[in-house]
Amino acid sequence: MAATDGMFREARAADAPAIAALLTECWQDAYAGLLPAALLRHRLPALHREAWAAHFGAPRPGIVLLAEGSDGLRGFCAAWLEGDEAYVDNLHLRPGLRGGGVGRGLLGRAVAALAARGATRAALTIIDGNEGALRFYQRLGGVAGAPYPDLLHGEAVTYRRIAWADAAVLVAACAA
Structure with a gap:
C-alpha cells in the first residue's frame, strides 16, 4: 500500500458534490437488479447530494477518506466511530477500478484511523445479493x-451485516 499513500486524503466540505456523484454512479453499477431502477436512475442523485451536504454541515464522528488519481476521484470510504466499533458506512470505487488495491487501501486506512480513536471492532452492512462485496469482505476476515x-x-431490501471482532485484524488484512 505504501506506493499509493499520496493518493489518499481526508474529505472536505467542498468534496461533497464529487462524493455524491461517485456514490450514485457506483450504486447504479453495483445495485442494478438489486434495487428498483426508478430509485437508481431518478431519485438517488438528489438523495445523495442532500445527504453529503448534510454530513459536512454536521459531521458524524469518524472519517471520510478519498482516493484520488490523475483521473480524479477514484473512490471513498466513510466510517463512523460508534462506541468501540468502526462502522464502515460506505466503501465505493469508480466502476472499473475494483481489484487494484484502492479499496483495501481506503478501508484499511479508515478503520486504522478509527482504531486510533478507540475502535476495537469493525462492521458494515451490504445489500444481500451483492456477491462481489460479500466475497471481498470475507477474504478480509x-x-x-x-x-x-x-x-x-x-x-424493501435485504441486508447482511459483516463484522470483525478485532478491528486490527481487518487493518492487517487490508495491508497484506
Whole structure:
C-alpha cells in the first residue's frame, strides 16, 4: 500500500458534490437488479447530494477518506466511530477500478484511523445479493450474519451485516 499513500486524503466540505456523484454512479453499477431502477436512475442523485451536504454541515464522528488519481476521484470510504466499533458506512470505487488495491487501501486506512480513536471492532452492512462485496469482505476476515429485511429510501431490501471482532485484524488484512 505504501506506493499509493499520496493518493489518499481526508474529505472536505467542498468534496461533497464529487462524493455524491461517485456514490450514485457506483450504486447504479453495483445495485442494478438489486434495487428498483426508478430509485437508481431518478431519485438517488438528489438523495445523495442532500445527504453529503448534510454530513459536512454536521459531521458524524469518524472519517471520510478519498482516493484520488490523475483521473480524479477514484473512490471513498466513510466510517463512523460508534462506541468501540468502526462502522464502515460506505466503501465505493469508480466502476472499473475494483481489484487494484484502492479499496483495501481506503478501508484499511479508515478503520486504522478509527482504531486510533478507540475502535476495537469493525462492521458494515451490504445489500444481500451483492456477491462481489460479500466475497471481498470475507477474504478480509469478515464474518457475515444472517440476511435481514429493512428499508432503504423507502424500498424493501435485504441486508447482511459483516463484522470483525478485532478491528486490527481487518487493518492487517487490508495491508497484506
